[in-house]
Amino acid sequence: MGTTAVKRQSSRWPTLRDAAATLFAERGYHATSMRDLAAATAMTPGAIYFHVASKQALLLAVYEEGVQRILDRVEAAVAVEREPWARLEKAIAAHLESILDASAYARVVIRILPTDALEISAQLTQLRDRYESRFARYFSAVPLPRDRDAGIARRALLGAMNWTPVWYKEGGKAVPTVARELLAPLRALAGVKPPRGRK
Amino acid sequence: MGTTAVKRQSSRWPTLRDAAATLFAERGYHATSMRDLAAATAMTPGAIYFHVASKQALLLAVYEEGVQRILDRVEAAVAVEREPWARLEKAIAAHLESILDASAYARVVIRILPTDALEISAQLTQLRDRYESRFARYFSAVPLPRDRDAGIARRALLGAMNWTPVWYKEGGKAVPTVARELLAPLRALAGVKPPRGRK
């Protein structure tokens, strides 16, 4: 368990990927040029291509990391919970934290559409699906009235979650509170009262 | 009904604006070139500049029209309804119809972010707000429990609505049904039963 193993990882690749995540999330894929990326990382444009083969490959790497980060966070948050509603709420909160915090990776997954990079759109779609199917698992564990359309409800919740970067301001309501509020209508629909305690 | 009124408006401006709406909605702003637009309208690139001063101005025009179309549709749908829940449901359905039908104008408003065109981002934001504030009016007319955050609920609903282009397939559930499903959780939250009748 020494600290030595990681050492010789060329230090600029994480920096580059981070910068790409930030710029892609802020400006979008097409509005971010390789020059912008170079400037943001104090590299020459050519040097970028030592670390990554193309702009599309860079997007793919960011996307992969973004999905992984959401998944990791959600899984960690959900680990201790047995009760379906509480588990779903934790998953929502973890998802929101992923897409609202400073690290832009998760935001890229939401903002950049697979069609933005045609040659890798299939892979991007697959990555998106990888997360959504996990989310669907947590969602389907909560019981909804049979005369409601659970598929629509699930997508509505996802849409509500993914819209938060548009309006959420830091310093506002705490993220777990937002998660609870997003879930409250569904709880009502199922006839479940939200628990009392904060967080 | 003389011949004079209609005469000079025969130009290709509507064609151009339509094509811009379609391409901006499908590919995004930056991924659509003026040449693409020219090809789609059988014009030369130069001819476009007779009708519009710049690409940004074109986006602005599409955006304006997009917002206007949603507003018109929503207002028309809402006109006959007095009851707040029914009115909100009608508004939602009209909004969904706007962003899901073939005309791409409304979809542009949802897909293209104000930051995609920095010099007109303020105007784009203002246009978005123009619609959202109207929507907020209908939303605030329905009574929600005081311990819930109505602002979050409203944005959640908007997010759920704007996410529909991602997943909605033609030939699936009818749009008004989707609207009802989107609203059902909130109705439950307020302790209101959805009405029986179809549509």
Add this chain to the structure above:
Amino acid sequence: MGTTAVKRQSSRWPTLRDAAATLFAERGYHATSMRDLAAATAMTPGAIYFHVASKQALLLAVYEEGVQRILDRVEAAVAVEREPWARLEKAIAAHLESILDASAYARVVIRILPTDALEISAQLTQLRDRYESRFARYFSAVPLPRDRDAGIARRALLGAMNWTPVWYKEGGKAVPTVARELLAPLRALAGVKPPRGRK
């Protein structure tokens, strides 16, 4: 039959194609940059792309014209001749004149290999074949001893012809004389005496 018809042909395209022929023939395809071409035609690099879609397309256009010019010249030269040996000699002379004169088009066809532009290599090969099959027609009309391999003889002659740009100096022997010299060994092989008269 007026002179008017040709007029509005944008005057820069022939210039561009000529320059491409010259530079491709002199330096090769890869060693000629679009900038070189721009400089040689007093255009901006961008302007080139108004006339042609890509560097490969430009090569293809030059190749086509090159093959066409050889074919035209050869056909014209051969038109009046009935006698097979005389006809073949005329064809050789016309071919040599094509690849040795100032216009570089024909030289491009000899110098640039189809593999130099992978995406159009099939088309380039086809163009080459178009000429070679014509040449084969004139060649096969002359009777060679049955114990010799006519296929090898034909390719040897073609190789000998296409090698001339490597060594031929202007001011040396006249081109028709070179043609006669190239053909002399084959005539001898067939037991035919070359005709007396000059040219």
Add this chain to the structure above:
Amino acid sequence: MGTTAVKRQSSRWPTLRDAAATLFAERGYHATSMRDLAAATAMTPGAIYFHVASKQALLLAVYEEGVQRILDRVEAAVAVEREPWARLEKAIAAHLESILDASAYARVVIRILPTDALEISAQLTQLRDRYESRFARYFSAVPLPRDRDAGIARRALLGAMNWTPVWYKEGGKAVPTVARELLAPLRALAGVKPPRGRK
């Protein structure tokens, strides 16, 4: 036969030169990048520069080796022959074997023009001439009719030989047979019958 002599020459220089020969012959000089070379030899681009000072120097080395290999082969083939026609035929066959076999060195000499690398073009030309003058020696030993131009005949033969890589397919006629066919017309010109025996 001590251990010292062979020691230090174990390096990857021959591998590198071989790879350069192959790639230069197949794709051409400009179409082959130092990275291609690195990939083909499992070296890093930097490592190449330990063995060779520049791409041009590498070409020069390949060229030198190419000419040397043809010369060696031709000389060996010619050694036992006294009779001029037989000697020339052996020289042709050896030349053809050089440029048609798997080792690409000789093919580089034919394919790459001195003008492809301006700074060493004089040296490349000199190397070419070194072989051609040797060939000229064997050629001039055969007696041709005085009214024919021997210079043209020699270059025609060389052109015919150097064109073979364009059309020769393995599994076709044996190389010595091709050599005999190439020489047959000249023999006829001189009034000489080719010998009967195979090879």
Add this chain to the structure above:
DNA sequence: CATGAATGAGTTTTCATTCAT
């Protein structure tokens, strides 16, 4: 000997825009 990393000038190509006709 070799490599990982970088450089800087170069490549082909695209873009929004302009303008004489």
Add this chain to the structure above:
DNA sequence: CATGAATGAAAACTCATTCAT
């Protein structure tokens, strides 16, 4: 109204080469 032609800047990417370690 429209077009053919062009511009100049910028795009993504490649290249031969260098160098600290």
